[in-house]
Amino acid sequence: MALYLLRRVGQSLLTVFLTVSTVFVLIRLAPGDPATAYAGPLATTEELARIRAELGLDRPLPEQFLVFLRGLATGDLGTSYSFQAPALDVVLDRLPFTITLAVAAILLTTAVAVPLGVWMARRADTTRELGANIVTVAGQSMPDFWSGVMLLTFFAVLLPVLPASGFATWGGLVLPATTIAILQIALISRLVRREMAANLTAPYLTVARSRGVSERALVWRYAMGNSAIPVLTALGTRFASMVNGVVVVEVVFAWPGVGSLVVRALETRDYPLIQATVLVTAALAILVQLLIDLAYPLFDPRVRLGKKAAA
Amino acid sequence: MSTPLPASGPAGTAPPPGGAGPRPSAVTTRLLARAGATRRRRGARVKLWVGLVCTLLVVVPVVFARLLPLPDPTEQDLSQRRLPPLTDGHLFGTDQLGRDLLSNVLHGGQMSLTIGVLAVLVSGVIGLVAGAAAGYYGGWVDSVVSRLLEAQLSLPLLMMLLLVVALFGPSIPVITCVIAVAQWPEVARLTRSLVLVEREKPYVAAARVLGLRRAEILVRHILPNVVRQATIVVFLLLAQAVLLESALSYLGAGPERPFATWGRIVSDGQDYITTSWWLVTLPGLVIVLLVVGVNLLGDGLRDRTRRQAASRRRGPSPSWRDRATRKGTVS
Numbered sequence: 001m002a003l004y005l006l007r008r009v010g011q012s013l014l015t016v017f018l019t020v021s022t023v024f025v026l027i028r029l030a031p032g033d034p035a036t037a038y039a040g041p042l043a044t045t046e047e048l049a050r051i052r053a054e055l056g057l058d059r060p061l062p063e064q065f066l067v068f069l070r071g072l073a074t075g076d077l078g079t080s081y082s083f084q085a086p087a088l089d090v091v092l093d094r095l096p097f098t099i100t101l102a103v104a105a106i107l108l109t110t111a112v113a114v115p116l117g118v119w120m121a122r123r124a125d126t127t128r129e130l131g132a133n134i135v136t137v138a139g140q141s142m143p144d145f146w147s148g149v150m151l152l153t154f155f156a157v158l159l160p161v162l163p164a165s166g167f168a169t170w171g172g173l174v175l176p177a178t179t180i181a182i183l184q185i186a187l188i189s190r191l192v193r194r195e196m197a198a199n200l201t202a203p204y205l206t207v208a209r210s211r212g213v214s215e216r217a218l219v220w221r222y223a224m225g226n227s228a229i230p231v232l233t234a235l236g237t238r239f240a241s242m243v244n245g246v247v248v249v250e251v252v253f254a255w256p257g258v259g260s261l262v263v264r265a266l267e268t269r270d271y272p273l274i275q276a277t278v279l280v281t282a283a284l285a286i287l288v289q290l291l292i293d294l295a296y297p298l299f300d301p302r303v304r305l306g307k308k309a310a311a
Numbered sequence: 312m313s314t315p316l317p318a319s320g321p322a323g324t325a326p327p328p329g330g331a332g333p334r335p336s337a338v339t340t341r342l343l344a345r346a347g348a349t350r351r352r353r354g355a356r357v358k359l360w361v362g363l364v365c366t367l368l369v370v371v372p373v374v375f376a377r378l379l380p381l382p383d384p385t386e387q388d389l390s391q392r393r394l395p396p397l398t399d400g401h402l403f404g405t406d407q408l409g410r411d412l413l414s415n416v417l418h419g420g421q422m423s424l425t426i427g428v429l430a431v432l433v434s435g436v437i438g439l440v441a442g443a444a445a446g447y448y449g450g451w452v453d454s455v456v457s458r459l460l461e462a463q464l465s466l467p468l469l470m471m472l473l474l475v476v477a478l479f480g481p482s483i484p485v486i487t488c489v490i491a492v493a494q495w496p497e498v499a500r501l502t503r504s505l506v507l508v509e510r511e512k513p514y515v516a517a518a519r520v521l522g523l524r525r526a527e528i529l530v531r532h533i534l535p536n537v538v539r540q541a542t543i544v545v546f547l548l549l550a551q552a553v554l555l556e557s558a559l560s561y562l563g564a565g566p567e568r569p570f571a572t573w574g575r576i577v578s579d580g581q582d583y584i585t586t587s588w589w590l591v592t593l594p595g596l597v598i599v600l601l602v603v604g605v606n607l608l609g610d611g612l613r614d615r616t617r618r619q620a621a622s623r624r625r626g627p628s629p630s631w632r633d634r635a636t637r638k639g640t641v642s
Contacts, residue, residue: 015462030478125350141602143554145561146595153584247469248558262470266477
């Protein structure tokens with residue numbers, strides 16, 4: 001178990017490191033110059049050269065990378081060009097907003113998608129279920145920027161009951177979380193339906209039913225118990241990808257999270273900020289994945305961590 | 312194949328297979344399963360037809376945009392700004408620069424669809440090759456591919472895509488490649504699992520006995536058997552590709568020339584949402600219609616093949632056939 005944990009953490013660190021290094025090289029290979037974005041269009045050649053020297057951008061790439069690595073080891077990811085503050089702090093300031101949004105969205109998703117999926121599984125292949133099925137397909141087909149703007153128009157402009165943007169009150173959380181949840185509910189409920197439908201027709205359920213187990217226990221304890229792992233995995237993966245910054249939704253609702261930060265950092269070619277964001281979000285996503293893997297034995301006693309599982 | 316159900320409540324309504332409520336004893340699980348299969352077939356058919364209609368409703372006008380009697384999409388007329396739909400021959404109205412919205416949507420759609428189809432082709436090829444190699448050769452090839460698949464799952468995907476597009480410029484090849492890279496894991500994972508099953512079948516052993524090289528067996532014998540099943544995800548991938556492209560373009564990382572694509576049209580119209588609802592609503596509805604259609608097509612096709620596979624497995628005497636095929640796939 002300890003060995004397994006050690007190996008997984010090692011693997012995770014390696015993935016994060018490779019990601020950050022890739023991004024480091026990628027942004028420097030690409031055309032475009034942060035000094036121009038930094039100094040504005042009116043800057044003279046001398047000014048640009050001075051700024052480049054100041055930011056350390058005139059040094060060769062391997063040297064820049066070494067400086068970056070040294071900073072990484074001490075937790076110093078450089079100063080953001082546009083915020084004039086330590087890049088890591090800028091990202092960490094924004095992170096709570098993104099996490100709040102992700103938690104709200106995943107809670108909403110779970111609360112709707114699991115009962116919906118169970119309902120669809122129990123009514124599998126009926127006309128009503130076909131209708132619900134087509135509705136979930138529609139939910140999965142809406143571009144999130146569009147459904148966001150539509151919700152915004154209805155509930156903030158035409159019928160001003162909820163704030164349109166930002167995060168001043170808890171009400172501001174409703175629209176962005178709903179926008180994200182629409183897609184997730186569609187995906188997760190279909191997964192729940194598939195898993196549950198397989199379990200509901202399994203022979204062990206017939207046996208349990210003939211022994212007089214109540215219908216509720218059959219569905220929620222027997223069948224759900226056996227569907228829990230794939231559903232949890234999917235929820236976890238979804239959550240991890242949300243923590244990465246729900247870029248589009250954050251932009252639509254002017255949410256002060258990591259996603260909208262990235263868009264801005266890319267526009268201004270803010271190298272340290274891009275690197276810090278990628279580092280933090282990748283690390284967080286991988287951490288969430290790891291936690292989910294570690295939680296498997298809680299839901300299925302057959303799972304032994306560290307044993308070669310079916311990959 | 313519809314079997315009359317012996318006396319079970321009102322005509323045509325069988326109790327749900329989940330078993331809510333008392334079940335008449337004459338109805339066996341087998342009958343229920345068969346009734347379910349019939350309904351499933353109907354469901355797949357409904358999905359296929361609805362999907363086809365929705366898809367064609369968007370694709371046909373987009374493909375023939377140039378032949379339709381529409382105003383030029385780039386023609387600006389500032390005296391005709393933001394006309395509501397159905398005025399003066401502007402079916403979708405006009406935008407903030409007086410351009411015909413429908414014409415813009417259709418011409419932009421050509422770009423979106425081209426990028427979507429190209430991206431699916433590229434990701435399909437990458438996914439097929441990588442997945443087949445991983446499934447067939449196993450060993451280090453498999454671990455490299457599997458690691459890559461895993462890594463991509465945990466990466467901030469849209470962020471990376473934005474990064475690449477922001478850095479290398481929003482040209483069609485860049486966007487196509489970016490979307491293809493985002494999508495190949497889906498194909499690769501499916502192909503890998505199909506090849507894993509296929510390579511244990513007797514004909515592969517026979518081919519090996521005949522002295523064929525491994526690569527030859529993979530390309531000439533295994534792949535043809537796998538491709539058909541693997542291509543079912545094509546529709547689902549296309550739907551995703553269209554959505555991804557529109558998201559990128561919404562964020563300002565879409566192609567600009569010669570025409571702005573759907574996401575860009577929506578984001579431009581967003582500033583006028585309080586006064587001109589159609590600028591956002593109608594382009595968005597076009598995207599939804601297309602993606603719903605393509606998704607339903609993909610879903611229906613998948614249901615149908617799954618059903619065919621299931622009925623092939625059932626056959627005349629279920630228990631015997633079942634055991635035979637199961638042995639065939641496992642051993």
